[in-house]
Amino acid sequence: MSRTHKRTSQTGMGASLMKKHFGQHLLRNPLVVKSIVEKAKIKPTDIVLEIGPGTGNLTVKLLEKAKRVIAIEFDPRMVVELQKRMQGHQYAKKLEIIQGDAIKIDFPFFNVCVANLPYNISSPFVFKLLTHEPIFRHAVVMFQREFAMRLIARPENNLYCRLSVNTQLLSEVKHLLKVAKNNFKPPPKVDSSVVMIKPRNPRPEIQFTEWDGFIRLCFLRKNKTLGAIFKQKKVLLMLEENYKTYTALKNIKIPKNRKTMKEMVLDVLKKTKYSDKRARTLDIDDFLL
Numbered sequence: 466m467s468r469t470h471k472r473t474s475q476t477g478m479g480a481s482l483m484k485k486h487f488g489q490h491l492l493r494n495p496l497v498v499k500s501i502v503e504k505a506k507i508k509p510t511d512i513v514l515e516i517g518p519g520t521g522n523l524t525v526k527l528l529e530k531a532k533r534v535i536a537i538e539f540d541p542r543m544v545v546e547l548q549k550r551m552q553g554h555q556y557a558k559k560l561e562i563i564q565g566d567a568i569k570i571d572f573p574f575f576n577v578c579v580a581n582l583p584y585n586i587s588s589p590f591v592f593k594l595l596t597h598e599p600i601f602r603h604a605v606v607m608f609q610r611e612f613a614m615r616l617i618a619r620p621e622n623n624l625y626c627r628l629s630v631n632t633q634l635l636s637e638v639k640h641l642l643k644v645a646k647n648n649f650k651p652p653p654k655v656d657s658s659v660v661m662i663k664p665r666n667p668r669p670e671i672q673f674t675e676w677d678g679f680i681r682l683c684f685l686r687k688n689k690t691l692g693a694i695f696k697q698k699k700v701l702l703m704l705e706e707n708y709k710t711y712t713a714l715k716n717i718k719i720p721k722n723r724k725t726m727k728e729m730v731l732d733v734l735k736k737t738k739y740s741d742k743r744a745r746t747l748d749i750d751d752f753l754l
């Protein structure tokens with residue numbers, strides 16, 4: 466049933482065992498657990514990937530619906546707690562626990578992902594989901610409320626940012642549920658939200674690392690126009706560096722007659738008349754032009 470990265474199954478885990486840096490805020494309201502599992506729309510043939518099962522509050526409910534659950538848990542003590550809970554459980558055989566860091570481990574094949582996530586890994590986790598192959602059906606994930614709002618923010622909204630653009634480019638993202646902090650033990654400092662991330666299938670044909678580097682620069686100064694941002698030498702150098710790192714990483718040969726990033730970006734800005742626009746006002750399709 467388990468291993469370390471290392472795959473290795475409600476306990477009364479004492480508060481003293483909770484590790485702050487692991488973001489261990491366990492769901493204590495069964496109604497919230499039920500609602501998350503319902504929203505995940507799991508089919509009996511599904512393989513579910515759960516990130517951060519903790520003591521298994523969500524896990525046991527996922528096991529009732531899925532063909533298999535693969536759970537990745539970083540904290541070895543939580544793994545032990547979960548194994549204890551699963552001893553003699555009717556669905557113990559359907560569960561596989563992998564002990565390790567969900568950000569570093571290659572995900573196994575799955576159809577649906579469910580996670581009450583430790584908030585400190587939200588950004589790298591979303592990035593990993595959005596670029597994951599093969600494309601899965603959807604993910605239902607609990608985030609800190611403000612992070613969730615950034616994922617779904619639209620142009621002109623204060624929270625609209627690089628994360629919103631990347632997420633909405635690669636997925637349909639929907640707010641599902643507000644979860645107040647008193648539903649957790651111990652309660653976190655802020656409220657949370659559950660979000661559905663449904664990857665676009667097929668995925669838009671972009672080179673993500675390069676694209677992300679470009680979007681990062683567009684949002685570098687929220688109140689500056691794109692023209693002003695891309696006039697800066699420093700920014701153009703960063704673009705060029707991004708491009709070189711990317712091509713080296715992917716072993717791509719740089720064509721001799723290629724335009725420099727400066728030429729390319731200034732061309733696009735001129736053609737699209739975006740020089741006077743600010744990134745916070747542009748929708749995904751505008752960036753794709």
Ligand SMILES: C[S@@+](CC[C@H](N)C(=O)[O-])C[C@H]1O[C@@H](n2cnc3c(N)ncnc32)[C@H](O)[C@@H]1O
Nearest residue numbers: 487490491492517518519539540566567581583
């Ligand atoms: C917010 S708790 C959720 C626990 C449980 N799913 C629940 O809802 O009650 C987050 C869990 O993720 C685990 N965790 C923290 N960082 C992790 C990482 N990088 N990879 C996998 N699990 C991690 C924590 O140890 C903890 O068990």
